[in-house]
Amino acid sequence: MVLLLVLAPVLLPEYRAPRAGRFDVLGAFLSLAAVLPVIYGIKQMAVHGVEPVPALSVVAGVVVAWLFVRRQRTSADPLIDIELFRxxxxxxxxxxxxxxxxxxxxxxxxxxxxxxxxxxxxxxxxxxxxxxxxxxxxxxxxxxxxxxxxxxxxxxxxxxxxxxxxxxxxxxxxxxxxxxxxxxxxx
The missing domain is CATH 1.10.287 (Helix Hairpins)
Structure with missing residues (x-):
């Protein structure tokens, strides 16, 4: 693995997109804000059963995921091209x-x-x-x-x-x- 880390930058050509877009910081934040509450809620429900806080956490994560998808559809430089799923x-x-x-x-x-x-x-x-x-x-x-x-x-x-x-x-x-x-x- 060390050999790969040393030789890869020398032997592998670097690729740069001809018209690279800007990194979507808000999109990255929304993706994390969508996934983390859902994971937390599912893990807490597995341990304690369905309770209000974990259930609301899952619902909040789903709502933020919906906002993330909406933003990706309208963003000039999306993190994920939603049209691929079509x-x-x-x-x-x-x-x-x-x-x-x-x-x-x-x-x-x-x-x-x-x-x-x-x-x-x-x-x-x-x-x-x-x-x-x-x-x-x-x-x-x-x-x-x-x-x-x-x-x-x-x-x-x-x-x-x-x-x-x-x-x-x-x-x-x-x-x-x-x-x-x-x-x-x-x-």
Whole structure:
């Protein structure tokens, strides 16, 4: 990591937007003022149940989020281009990523609980298994990125079929690696 921090500024080209806008300080403040009360309210409701202060905190956060979206639509230099959400491909990919992250976090939580509480593994051994479990999907992400670029150049449905086949093959490999890691940890 240290090597990356030292060499990245030298080896990676810097990108500057040709017509960069100004940073939207009020938009950044509104985004924080929207998210933080909602998180606080949800956490307090999880501990103490639904009470007036946490519920009002969530409502206040939602109201500020509405103000944030309204400002982003009218701002000359928005933090987030709200019009992106009108594109079905962008919205679908964003939703798929959010769902995948929720699933991944759930799998990670239950896997670590199982390894430590049921199998009696140490946190260190559970972490080693977790590294195997996260490394394989990271490699899959990089490999499938190239497959997407190649598939986009193919005519008709050939690209879609190639991408689907590559995804299924890689998913099988991910599952095989996960089961291999599970066997190694269980021994």
């Amino acid at each position: 594109q079905r491909t962008f919205t679908a990919s964003l939703l798929i990523n959010v769902l995948a992250m929720f699933a991944f976090i759930g799998v990670t939580l239950y896997t670590n609980q199982y390894l430590q509480l049921v199998l009696g593994k140490s946190p260190f051994h559970a972490a080693l298994y977790h590294d195997r479990m996260t490394g394989t999907p990271a490699a899959a992400h990089e490999t499938l990125g190239g497959a997407v670029a190649a598939a986009a150049r193919l005519p008709g449905r050939a690209g879609t079929e190639l991408l689907g086949t590559a995804r299924e093959a890689f998913t099988a490999g991910v599952h095989a690696a996960a089961f291999d890691a599970a066997e190694a940890v269980a021994r």
